[in-house]
Amino acid sequence: MSAAPLDNPNYWDSRYRQGDAPWNRGSHSPALEEALLRLSRPGRALVPGCGCGHDVRLLAVRGWEAVGVDFAPAALAQARGHGGPASIAYEEADFLTLPQRLSGTFDLVWEHTCFCAIPPERRHDYVRSAHRALRPGGKLLGAFFLRTGPLDPPPHCFTLEELDSFFGSHFMLEAEWLPGQCYPGREGEEILRLFSRKD
Numbered sequence: 768m769s770a771a772p773l774d775n776p777n778y779w780d781s782r783y784r785q786g787d788a789p790w791n792r793g794s795h796s797p798a799l800e801e802a803l804l805r806l807s808r809p810g811r812a813l814v815p816g817c818g819c820g821h822d823v824r825l826l827a828v829r830g831w832e833a834v835g836v837d838f839a840p841a842a843l844a845q846a847r848g849h850g851g852p853a854s855i856a857y858e859e860a861d862f863l864t865l866p867q868r869l870s871g872t873f874d875l876v877w878e879h880t881c882f883c884a885i886p887p888e889r890r891h892d893y894v895r896s897a898h899r900a901l902r903p904g905g906k907l908l909g910a911f912f913l914r915t916g917p918l919d920p921p922p923h924c925f926t927l928e929e930l931d932s933f934f935g936s937h938f939m940l941e942a943e944w945l946p947g948q949c950y951p952g953r954e955g956e957e958i959l960r961l962f963s964r965k966d
């Protein structure tokens with residue numbers, strides 16, 4: 768396990784400030800673009816650990832009112848610097864202790880490289896925050912790294928059984944699929960899961 772203080776915003780902030788953010792591919796997740804075609808119509812979406820906001824911007828361009836949450840100010844400064852549609856908002860907050868003002872107001876939570884980056888012992892807090900963020904009937908759509916071989920975390924990778932056990936208490940699995948598109952080099956490493964919020 769990594770000794771990185773993954774629950775400390777200063778750790779993440781300094782990585783952004785030093786330009787040491789190899790997870791930032793400079794554009795939205797190709798898997799999100801494809802996955803959005805499966806959702807009926809746009810509403811209000813939250814992106815936990817949004818980093819530089821590439822996925823937030825794609826959601827907004829596709830008609831969503833999109834809110835990016837991150838606790839690293841330098842990430843949000845970069846995200847804001849990229850601009851985008853007026854329907855975008857960014858919130859500096861710890862997603863694992865979701866502020867009351869964000870509770871129960873979203874139709875969609877898009878998970879991409881946040882769940883895999885938090886301390887393992889905080890995963891239940893992530894699931895509870897995602898559940899709390901959503902309105903009744905809301906969906907959690909996520910790209911998760913599959914545990915296909917040894918890898919030095921983070922990112923943490925998961926088996927399907929582990930994903931079932933983390934999310935099953937608060938969410939129903941509606942669909943899962945291997946993305947047809949992904950960042951170069953991530954082929955076969957991700958699985959997409961669509962969950963609906965249990966009321």
Ligand SMILES: C[S@@+](CC[C@H](N)C(=O)[O-])C[C@H]1O[C@@H](n2cnc3c(N)ncnc32)[C@H](O)[C@@H]1O
Nearest residue numbers: 779790816817818837838839861862863880884
């Ligand atoms: C691996 S990076 C991924 C960023 C972005 N999703 C991307 O793919 O470029 C993880 C992000 O989650 C943020 N983060 C980690 N824990 C967080 C928490 N508890 N609350 C809010 N943001 C968090 C970090 O600051 C960082 O921007």
